[in-house]
Amino acid sequence: xxxxxxxxxxxxxxxxxxxxxxxxxxxxxxxxxxxxxxxxxxxxxxxxxxxxxxxxxxxxxxxxxxxxxxxxxxxxxxxxxxxxxxxxxxxxxxxxxxxxxxxxxxxxxxxxxxxxxxxxxxxxxxxxxxxxxxxxxxxxxxxxxxxxxxxxxxxxxxxxxxxxxxxxxxxxxxxxxxxxxxxxxxxxxx
Numbered sequence: 001x002x003x004x005x006x007x008x009x010x011x012x013x014x015x016x017x018x019x020x021x022x023x024x025x026x027x028x029x030x031x032x033x034x035x036x037x038x039x040x041x042x043x044x045x046x047x048x049x050x051x052x053x054x055x056x057x058x059x060x061x062x063x064x065x066x067x068x069x070x071x072x073x074x075x076x077x078x079x080x081x082x083x084x085x086x087x088x089x090x091x092x093x094x095x096x097x098x099x100x101x102x103x104x105x106x107x108x109x110x111x112x113x114x115x116x117x118x119x120x121x122x123x124x125x126x127x128x129x130x131x132x133x134x135x136x137x138x139x140x141x142x143x144x145x146x147x148x149x150x151x152x153x154x155x156x157x158x159x160x161x162x163x164x165x166x167x168x169x170x171x172x173x174x175x176x177x178x179x180x181x182x183x184x185x186x187x188x189x190x
Contacts, residue, residue, distance in 0.1 A: 004161065004162065005161060006046060006161065006162070007042070007043070007045045007046045007161045007163070008046060009046040009047060009050065010043070010044055010046070010047050015044060015047045016137075021141065021142050022140045022141055022142065023140065023142055024140065025139050025140065033139065036138070036139065036141075036142075036143060037135070037138040037139055039143050040137065040138035040139075040141050040143065041134075041138050041163055042161065042163055043143070044137070044138070044141075045161060045162065045163035048134045048137075048138075051130060051133060051134065052130035052131075052133075052134065055126070055129050055130040055133065056126045056127075056130060059122060059125050059126040059129065060126060063119075063122045065119075066118070066119040066121075066122035066123070067119070067122050067123065067126060069114070069117050069118075069119045070114050070117075070119040070120070070122060070123030070126075071123070073110060073113045073114050073117065073119075074110045074114070074123070077106060077109050077110045077113060078106065078110075081102070081105075081106045081109075085102070
């Protein structure tokens, strides 16, 4: 397995060029739209991380107490659930038998406590706004040749990045592997 490396930060001119490099996705062809999103997520992953962190800090700056409260509550509930899962047999068995239900219980408990303290909208904005911006950019940004070549290398296993591993774990690159193999075989014949 090739070692994991961080993707380079793309220049602002490449990340957000003029309107000629953006187009409405073809909503009728879901496979093509998915391919565009996956390709852009791989190619611009470092830019997306910087964007998400910037938005998270801006929202935190606008409402620091709400953000701090929400982060403390989520951390406390998470740590409490880990501790309870290790030290209480009933919870440990429930966690082992129903992992999804356990995660849902932790999330609901976090939500209820954050809502009691009045910080839900701040925290949700800090999480959903960056995700919305990333998905919108990945959907509307047209791919260029450099983007396609980088993604072929990622899919062929020549480069491994955190986003590539995440997408692979979500099953988003398996269908692209056949396309990449065909592409590489064609290039080798030429």
